[in-house]
Amino acid sequence: MTSHLDSAFWGALPWTALGVVAVLAVTYLASKVAGKHAVIDVAWGLLFCAVAVVAFVASAGHGDDARRWLLLVLVLVWGLRLAVHIGRRSRGAGEDPRYEEFLRDRGELGIVAVVYGLQGVLAWVISAPVQVGMFLDAPLGALAYAGVAVWGIGMVFEAVGDWQLDRYKAQPKDARPPVMDRGLWAWTRHPNYFGDACVWVGLFLVTADRWPGALTVFAPALMVYLLAFGSGKRVLERRMSQRPAYRDYMRRTSGFLPLPPKR
Secondary structure, three states, rough: OOOOOHHHHHHHHHHHHHHHHHHHHHHHHHHHHOOHHHHHHHHHHHHHHHHHHHHHHHOOOOHHHHHHHHHHHHHHHHHHHHHHHHHHEEEEOOOOHHHHHHHHHHHHHHHHHHHHHHHHHHHHHHHHHHHOOOOOOOOOOHHHHHHHHHHHHHHHOOOHHHHHHHHHHOOOOOOOOOOOOOOHHHHOOHHHHHHHHHHHHHHHHHHHHOHHHHHHHHHHHHHHHHHHHOOOOHHHHHOOOOOHHHHHHHHHOOOOOOOOOOO
């Protein structure tokens, strides 16, 4: 990789890491004001936005401008939409049970290290395609445009899935179905997670279009693993599966990839 990326790329890495630390520091201060650590969920998308902005500035004069602007816009659209959505959803809510458990078992220092620190490291590592892509000086090719299409599919699934779930939750409890199984939710139990995975596969393809971008394949692989098998789907369904209606929903609906629902 060193023979294809100049010293400006390596010099930018500490600055993108510093951008992540800055967002986490502000988020921690906001958590003290709000009285809950759940605000870290709002910061997840903003961490990637910070990396993209810093890498964009640092790569000026080094990478292909079309790819730089494309990556910046794609990340900002995804990250800001996600932050706004989670912020609205969590407004007025109390502490997340997951973080209450962390506080009870590990204390304040533990939650800073495990929750804030771990999410910061993950965001910085997963953003590798964005950081590398900003410094690639070759023009966009067919694979990059395919990546934009995959990103677009992901954004539709994520945004529409969130919108449909919000409409479901807005109904009175006694008037809505026992489980959300309409629209995209009839095809996959997690359209938002599937969409998130597509977004990062798409961003990877924009960078994999030119060498050594393909070497960042570990980043989307890690994101897909976390969403489909790690802290995303697994943690949520462990709690939801206690409800009989949701267990039935699990039997007839795909867990991740959109598939026709079973009868």
